[in-house]
Amino acid sequence: MELATPFKEIIEEIKEVGGESFKVCYQCGKCDVVCPWNKVTNFSIRKIVRQAALGLPEIELDDIWRCSTCGNCPAKCPRGVEQIEVGVAIRRIAAAYDVFPGAASTLPAVSASLASDGNPLGEERDCRTDWAKGLNIKPYTEGMEILYFVGCYYSYDPRNQKVARATAKILEKAGVDFGILGTKESCCGESIRKVGNEDAFKMLAKENIKAFIDAGVKRILVSSPHCYHTFRNEYSEFMMNLEVVHITQYLAELIEAGRLEVGGEFNRRVAYHDPCYLGRHNGVFDAPRSVLRKLPGVDLVELPDHREDSLCCGGGGGRIWMHTDKEERFGDIRLAQARDVGASVLVTSCPYCISNFEESRLGLPDDDPLTIRDLTEVVLEALDGTDAEVAK
Ligand code: SF4
Numbered sequence: 001m002e003l004a005t006p007f008k009e010i011i012e013e014i015k016e017v018g019g020e021s022f023k024v025c026y027q028c029g030k031c032d033v034v035c036p037w038n039k040v041t042n043f044s045i046r047k048i049v050r051q052a053a054l055g056l057p058e059i060e061l062d063d064i065w066r067c068s069t070c071g072n073c074p075a076k077c078p079r080g081v082e083q084i085e086v087g088v089a090i091r092r093i094a095a096a097y098d099v100f101p102g103a104a105s106t107l108p109a110v111s112a113s114l115a116s117d118g119n120p121l122g123e124e125r126d127c128r129t130d131w132a133k134g135l136n137i138k139p140y141t142e143g144m145e146i147l148y149f150v151g152c153y154y155s156y157d158p159r160n161q162k163v164a165r166a167t168a169k170i171l172e173k174a175g176v177d178f179g180i181l182g183t184k185e186s187c188c189g190e191s192i193r194k195v196g197n198e199d200a201f202k203m204l205a206k207e208n209i210k211a212f213i214d215a216g217v218k219r220i221l222v223s224s225p226h227c228y229h230t231f232r233n234e235y236s237e238f239m240m241n242l243e244v245v246h247i248t249q250y251l252a253e254l255i256e257a258g259r260l261e262v263g264g265e266f267n268r269r270v271a272y273h274d275p276c277y278l279g280r281h282n283g284v285f286d287a288p289r290s291v292l293r294k295l296p297g298v299d300l301v302e303l304p305d306h307r308e309d310s311l312c313c314g315g316g317g318g319r320i321w322m323h324t325d326k327e328e329r330f331g332d333i334r335l336a337q338a339r340d341v342g343a344s345v346l347v348t349s350c351p352y353c354i355s356n357f358e359e360s361r362l363g364l365p366d367d368d369p370l371t372i373r374d375l376t377e378v379v380l381e382a383l384d385g386t387d388a389e390v391a392k
């Protein structure tokens, strides 16, 4: 495909789809310095912002699909450029032209699966509640205390299903009157929006909002920071303003209220990884740490890049659906950091982080003691020594 010439039309198109902040960039390059990609290869979001300003986006190349929307560069930009919005605007143009090169070639299948079955994993809608078999979880009905919005990876991905099961068991132990939407739940749409498929995002948002209203939902509990982000910050575009709480916050709330009695111990050195969409994008740093500190036996240590400076796992911005070469995985760096601080458990609270870290863990020697856990799995084990169903 030929490179687009400096089109005023392209510049206008990028502005129109939300990427107009490129005009204030003065090319200082601070964004490239903080971008995690530059720990593993050469990548320049500064260059992409410049190309947007010139109307020369290279939509035929892989680079526009690299950004994991981690939020580190907008947080550090001295000019307030919204690099993520610029990148998403270019992706929207590429998607409109049906141009999905290299790693992005998986995206049409993801969109098709979302359209047909409401999830990005190519799974059937009817199987959305398979994770809950044997747990006696009720459908949400009006008047219940909270709706547990499970999310796609926790519903279908075998590793993350264990997190959903741990969550449900904790809620049961705390006596929470909760229910789920079952097959009426659809993907939140956060990540498909970041790869430029605005129509799919709108369709999913409307389906979910209708399901919330029909069921009389007042308060929503989510496990994924991506659901949390989009319900909290993006569904308001459709006039949805229901209360949304992330599981890390809800656990802190249940412990504080005395509804969860921690009877067991978790005698391990634990490092907590801040997921980008929970921490940097939404400021939830303290709740997960406060929960870990309440668990007897936990020795909580910090990783070198933590809180606002957390290292992205590489799964946001739709990257979870794209292939990343082994030598370019941020997860490998994160696991090395966890081992350097002497942690035997790397704890997080996001399905993309869990998936990427487990993949990186496969590269460790068999006798390496480092394990990957969701916060709920640690809490469940500490509550009463219950097997949290987690393989090493
Ligand atoms: S940090 Fe901001 S101003 Fe500097 S090059 Fe990047 S986008 Fe432009």
Ligand code: SF4
Pocket: 031, 034, 035, 036, 037, 045, 066, 067, 068, 069, 070, 071, 072, 073, 074, 083, 084
């Ligand atoms: S948002 Fe994160 S991954 Fe994307 S360009 Fe900025 S620093 Fe890099």
